[in-house]
Amino acid sequence: MIKHLRSAADLDAATATLILDTAGEMAALAGREVKKLPTLRGRTVVNLFYEDSTRTRISFEAAAKRLSADVINFSAKGSSVSKGESLKDTALTLQAMGADAVVIRHPASGAPHRLAQWVDGSVVNAGDGTHEHPTQALLDAYTMRSRLGRIDGLKVAIVGDVLHSRVARSNVLLLTTLGAEVTLVGPPTLIPVDIAAALSKTTKVSYDLDSVLPEMDVVMMLRVQTERMQDSYFPSAREYSRRYGLDGPRMRRLPEHAIVMHPGPMNRGMEITPEVADSSRSTIVEQVANGVSARMAVLYLLLGGKA
Amino acid sequence: MAQPRADTTTKIILSASDLHRVVDRVAHQILEKTSGATATVLLGIPTRGVPLAQRLAARIHAFEGIDVPVGSLDITLYRDDLRLHATRALGKTELPGGGIDGRRVILVDDVLFSGRTVRAALDALNDVGRPSSVQLAVLVDRGHRQLPIRADYVGKNIPTSLSESVRVSLSETDGLDEVRLTGSDK
Numbered sequence: 290m291i292k293h294l295r296s297a298a299d300l301d302a303a304t305a306t307l308i309l310d311t312a313g314e315m316a317a318l319a320g321r322e323v324k325k326l327p328t329l330r331g332r333t334v335v336n337l338f339y340e341d342s343t344r345t346r347i348s349f350e351a352a353a354k355r356l357s358a359d360v361i362n363f364s365a366k367g368s369s370v371s372k373g374e375s376l377k378d379t380a381l382t383l384q385a386m387g388a389d390a391v392v393i394r395h396p397a398s399g400a401p402h403r404l405a406q407w408v409d410g411s412v413v414n415a416g417d418g419t420h421e422h423p424t425q426a427l428l429d430a431y432t433m434r435s436r437l438g439r440i441d442g443l444k445v446a447i448v449g450d451v452l453h454s455r456v457a458r459s460n461v462l463l464l465t466t467l468g469a470e471v472t473l474v475g476p477p478t479l480i481p482v483d484i485a486a487a488l489s490k491t492t493k494v495s496y497d498l499d500s501v502l503p504e505m506d507v508v509m510m511l512r513v514q515t516e517r518m519q520d521s522y523f524p525s526a527r528e529y530s531r532r533y534g535l536d537g538p539r540m541r542r543l544p545e546h547a548i549v550m551h552p553g554p555m556n557r558g559m560e561i562t563p564e565v566a567d568s569s570r571s572t573i574v575e576q577v578a579n580g581v582s583a584r585m586a587v588l589y590l591l592l593g594g595k596a
Numbered sequence: 597m598a599q600p601r602a603d604t605t606t607k608i609i610l611s612a613s614d615l616h617r618v619v620d621r622v623a624h625q626i627l628e629k630t631s632g633a634t635a636t637v638l639l640g641i642p643t644r645g646v647p648l649a650q651r652l653a654a655r656i657h658a659f660e661g662i663d664v665p666v667g668s669l670d671i672t673l674y675r676d677d678l679r680l681h682a683t684r685a686l687g688k689t690e691l692p693g694g695g696i697d698g699r700r701v702i703l704v705d706d707v708l709f710s711g712r713t714v715r716a717a718l719d720a721l722n723d724v725g726r727p728s729s730v731q732l733a734v735l736v737d738r739g740h741r742q743l744p745i746r747a748d749y750v751g752k753n754i755p756t757s758l759s760e761s762v763r764v765s766l767s768e769t770d771g772l773d774e775v776r777l778t779g780s781d782k
Binding site for chain 2: 290321325326589590593
């Protein structure tokens, strides 16, 4: 088993499948009256969050607590980081406290890789800048597998702000490893040149959402990350929404069985209309529930065995 | 099946027909001791406890026409030796429809050795319900208990030394029915 989860590229097909299978067993436990398991008793998991997050932080906290690990939540606001402490010094502090795993979210791409050089415990990337978010990709893959029964051979469109999306990068890597065929869709300004070739051989790029929809099994809408946009990537929100937003008529172009995903938080009315977000094809709420199971699986597989 | 190494001795303790007779006897003992297996659930511990539980239920049905619910109880997440080994993959936990509350649960496993698996199973049971009582059925008891645990139904007692190993093969999981004892018996 791997020691860290820094990138979805850390996972080969066998390991990724093991995580998804384990997540399935964890999900079955979530239906019980007593949800707590003694598995990680005595282990400490630190949630180190330098960026705002609701679902990821809560999801990791719930996952660690259900496995009986001790959880320390650390957010940059209200800590010594606001006094100017560096990531390295914070890491050494955590090391001294005996953290068995550090779950890190950081605005700088690559921060988890640096952190892994400074601490002895496992490092789990919970989103680093515009780079990767591997546990999101795992929960997305798990959601696809439980809804559609397989991942191998699925056609998946990832639509929107690919440029700033760590979710897109991790998903392309993981889904390709598991045999899906990914098409990146968005305005040319939001799809980096050569990204498809850089991530995998089978990934395609399209600038026309309407033409790809009829053959897709999964459409994953990305949030337009206005907080990361210093330049103007498209003329107006209205125009973006007209060309790349998923509304009712577009949803009806999808095959009967196709599902609509969104990593959250949504900009309702921007990349997705309420009609689509609340439809039976939407897996958005399921994704949140599956996130806890997927993260339990990751923590168990990283921390459950011999260190 | 892996061939035993040349420098180790191997002995067949139960052949296929012996094993079937042993299962038949344990099924009869369960019927006798539980007065007809009323309000009883068989829970197999993966991997080989599960097919054994199913066989016991099938035999009980063949003898008296009684349907005993069968399930499986994975104990991996409750083990006390997780940190001594590489991470283990999880098995399936599937409780029968009516659950286990207020029923007699008979745990079924292939080999009873240190007793630690059964300890973990009792902890796991605690989290899925409240049985009225818990019993233990094993195919082989090889001794060397490290905990105060005993089986209610034993297929075969096999005195062993710690350097020996007992390998249970079942057609469902291994392609044949057999129990072997391998190891140095110097």
